[in-house]
Amino acid sequence: MDIVFQTDGKIFNHRVAGIFINHQHVLLQKGMNDSFWALPGGRIQLHEDSVCALKREFYEELGVSVQVGHLLWIVENFFELREQSYHELGLYYHVIGMEPDRFTIGDFYENEGKSILFRWIPIEELKQCELMPSFLKEQLGKLPGSTEHIVVRD
Template identity: 45%
Template sequence: MDVVFHTEQEVFNYRVAGIWIKDNRILIHRASDDTIWSLPGGRVEMNEASSVSLQREFKEELDISMTIERLVWVVENFFDYRGKKVHEIGFYYIVSNEMEQPIPVGPFHGVEGERLIYEWIPIDELEDVILYPEFLKKALMNIPDKTEHYVVSN
């Protein structure tokens, strides 16, 4: 069971995301019916460590086994989405894998079908993308050596 709670007007969500950078590009994704991009990941399940959750999400969505390098950001994110106030706790990890093949050019879908669209975007072009949480656009240019905590509200 995912750690997400809904009321009529609010949502609480516990999310993990992967910072996967190759060749100065970062992998981002969005729902097929949306314009907002985010870092790939998903909801943590009850009684599941956040790092294990992130590995599970990459395996389910892209059929890729990831190595979790380290936790970079813990984010308390407050925003409105589809008519509801959202309170999201997010753990953002640097991830890697031993993928030898070149990264795909342009949008592509994962193994789950057309629900999500993925794309490798040059890091220096993130300003041109609707990426949430918005602090990521600048923060990804200079990833800190130690874990940082952010409180973000739109």
């Protein structure tokens, strides 16, 4: 069971995301009904630790095993999406691919269908990209050496 609940018309969501950088490109995902890009990941399940959740999400959506590295950011993200108010607690980890180089130019879709689009985007082009949460546009080019706490109100 995913850790997400709704109360008083607001939604709380507990998410994990991975920063996968290869050849100066970062892997991003976009839901087919979304106008914005985000880092790959998903909801953490009840009684699941965040590292296991991230490994599960990468395997389910991309069919790849990843090594989860350093926790880069703990993000309290407040935003509106489809006329809903969200309070998202996100854990953002650096990840490294465990399999042969999966870097490709062009779009590709997740293993489960065509509802999530993936693309390797050059880090230097992130400022022109609609990327959420917005702090990532600047921070993905200079990853922190220790875990940082960030509050975002996009």
